Amino acid sequence: MIRKLVGLLLIIGALLGLKELHQYWEKVKVQQAARDRESSTGAATRPEPSPPGGLSGLPPGLEASLEEAKRQSPAALRLWIEKYRPYVQDPRLASIELDYVVLIGGRNYLEARKIFHAVRERTPTNSPVYPRIQQLERNYP
Numbered sequence: 286m287i288r289k290l291v292g293l294l295l296i297i298g299a300l301l302g303l304k305e306l307h308q309y310w311e312k313v314k315v316q317q318a319a320r321d322r323e324s325s326t327g328a329a330t331r332p333e334p335s336p337p338g339g340l341s342g343l344p345p346g347l348e349a350s351l352e353e354a355k356r357q358s359p360a361a362l363r364l365w366i367e368k369y370r371p372y373v374q375d376p377r378l379a380s381i382e383l384d385y386v387v388l389i390g391g392r393n394y395l396e397a398r399k400i401f402h403a404v405r406e407r408t409p410t411n412s413p414v415y416p417r418i419q420q421l422e423r424n425y426p
Contacts, residue, residue: 318346340414342376351369359389379407383418402425
């Protein structure tokens with residue numbers, strides 16, 4: 286019985302390790318693609334554009350795909366968030382998720398409310414996104 290339990294724990298540990306390795310590999314691929322694009326367009330000589338609204342946390346290589354997902358549909362934005370969440374950091378991640386909340390609020394209130402509460406829980410009061418959270422709070426109590 287103990288051998289089976291130890292074997293199961295080893296298998297679970299190996300699977301978790303593979304998951305972490307896969308996430309790291311995806312992150313490296315995104316960074317490499319961004320570097321390749323910058324080198325092919327001569328971006329090294331251009332100054333770095335400031336992120337929209339002055340929010341940091343989004344790698345420059347993902348900006349175009351984010352804008353494309355926003356143009357397509359709320360479902361496309363949800364898929365973008367799921368795919369690139371490990372590579373985007375707050376406060377920009379919170380801002381993107383709040384954009385998604387606003388887009389789906391009329392169609393799927395429960396999902397919008399759930400996401401809003403998750404963003405609100407992890408966002409400190411000194412965050413640049415906090416005023417927007419306060420603004421939306423009355424819609425998602």
